Amino acid sequence: MNTATIMNSMTESDTFPINGTDFIEFYVGNAKQASLYYQHCLGFELIAYRGPETGSRDIVSYVVKQGKVVFVLTSALNPNHEILKHVAQHGDGVKVLALWVDNARDAYQKAIERGAESAFEPYKIEDEFGYIIVAAIKTYGETIHTLVERSNYSGPFMPGYRPAKSEVAVKPLGFKYVDHCVGNVELGQMNRWVKFYEEVLGFKLLVTFDDKDISTEYSALMSKVVSNGNGYIKFPINEPANGKKKSQIEEYLDFYKSAGVQHIALETDNILATVEGMRKNGIEFLYVPDNYYEDVLDRVGKIDETIEDLKRLNILVDRDEEGYLLQIFTKPIQDRPTVFFEIIERHGAKSFGKGNFKALFESIEREQELRGNL
Numbered sequence: 001m002n003t004a005t006i007m008n009s010m011t012e013s014d015t016f017p018i019n020g021t022d023f024i025e026f027y028v029g030n031a032k033q034a035s036l037y038y039q040h041c042l043g044f045e046l047i048a049y050r051g052p053e054t055g056s057r058d059i060v061s062y063v064v065k066q067g068k069v070v071f072v073l074t075s076a077l078n079p080n081h082e083i084l085k086h087v088a089q090h091g092d093g094v095k096v097l098a099l100w101v102d103n104a105r106d107a108y109q110k111a112i113e114r115g116a117e118s119a120f121e122p123y124k125i126e127d128e129f130g131y132i133i134v135a136a137i138k139t140y141g142e143t144i145h146t147l148v149e150r151s152n153y154s155g156p157f158m159p160g161y162r163p164a165k166s167e168v169a170v171k172p173l174g175f176k177y178v179d180h181c182v183g184n185v186e187l188g189q190m191n192r193w194v195k196f197y198e199e200v201l202g203f204k205l206l207v208t209f210d211d212k213d214i215s216t217e218y219s220a221l222m223s224k225v226v227s228n229g230n231g232y233i234k235f236p237i238n239e240p241a242n243g244k245k246k247s248q249i250e251e252y253l254d255f256y257k258s259a260g261v262q263h264i265a266l267e268t269d270n271i272l273a274t275v276e277g278m279r280k281n282g283i284e285f286l287y288v289p290d291n292y293y294e295d296v297l298d299r300v301g302k303i304d305e306t307i308e309d310l311k312r313l314n315i316l317v318d319r320d321e322e323g324y325l326l327q328i329f330t331k332p333i334q335d336r337p338t339v340f341f342e343i344i345e346r347h348g349a350k351s352f353g354k355g356n357f358k359a360l361f362e363s364i365e366r367e368q369e370l371r372g373n374l
């Protein structure tokens with residue numbers, strides 16, 4: 001784990017500097033099996049563990065890492081534990097979007113002064129590798145932002161965890177870092193959460209998509225993207241909009257039972273190899289019809305990849321003023337149609353693939369239809 005902080009990472013409007021995503025924690029029904037999915041299917045290395053063997057009587061966590069992406073897979077051993085209540089309510093899902101900060105006490109204090117609700121107060125945890133200070137604030141649904149100060153820590157993850165290693169050879173698939181994390185919130189709540197990020201964390205509104213941008217014949221959604229000053233943290237917030245049939249956001253809310261994280265976008269610098277590897281390992285992606293590729297070059301102009309490769313792997317492409325991007329979306333990664341991953345490779349483009357929204361949502365609707373949820 002990188003312990004050095006990044007200088008000049010703060011711009012004027014930020015409430016406190018954020019150096020990037022620290023970790024993302026999933027509450028799951030079976031952390032042991034989930035950790036093997038991330039190792040075998042997605043090429044993550046196991047780096048740390050906590051459980052009864054380390055003195056954690058109720059909670060088991062496996063920490064997996066690839067590039068700068070750190071996922072914590074957590075379950076509980078006692079049916080009355082809040083973690084298993086969370087799993088019963090939401091299914092497997094994202095509980096924590098942790099932010100890497102320079103000073104967790106100061107960051108927490110400032111966030112609370114600006115109206116954040118506390119999830120837990122700052123405390124220090126120590127082991128032979130040094131110490132970490134953590135605190136947390138609440139965001140949409142039951143999701144929280146843990147603020148992690150780790151400049152005085154040199155261990156693989158955090159005190160309370162022991163270092164661990166994958167028992168099998170793990171083949172990394174090229175994930176570099178978290179590009180953005182998307183939240184789905186209830187009808188009429190998008191602006192409330194945009195305001196929260198603006199007022200509490202000093203984020204800026206980057207872009208707005210209304211239901212005219214994101215609609216098909218049947219369903220629609222609205223989205224606003226907020227970002228911190230250095231752009232390392234980007235949170236699009238979606239809410240459903242009225243359409244003829246049920247939107248994908250409503251389907252998510254029906255099954256997640258509250259607002260929550262919809263997808264996590266992981267950056268790769270070789271999306272062809274990444275997606276090829278994921279497909280070989282059994283990961284399923286949304287299907288885009290062949291006719292998507294017929295006129296795509298007219299829309300996006302010259303790109304380095306061949307259309308044949310993109311078509312073979314079902315990768316989407318879009319262009320903005322600054323460059324182009326390649327992207328693809330997995331099907332949901334658990335039984336409920338809730339959380340999924342986006343894989344993205346940016347060639348200068350800073351946007352989110354607006355040109356693909358229609359093709360993408362039609363593809364999602366086909367899946368919803370199969371589930372009987374359209």
Ligand code: FE2
Pocket residue numbers: 180182263265342352
């Ligand atoms: Fe995305």
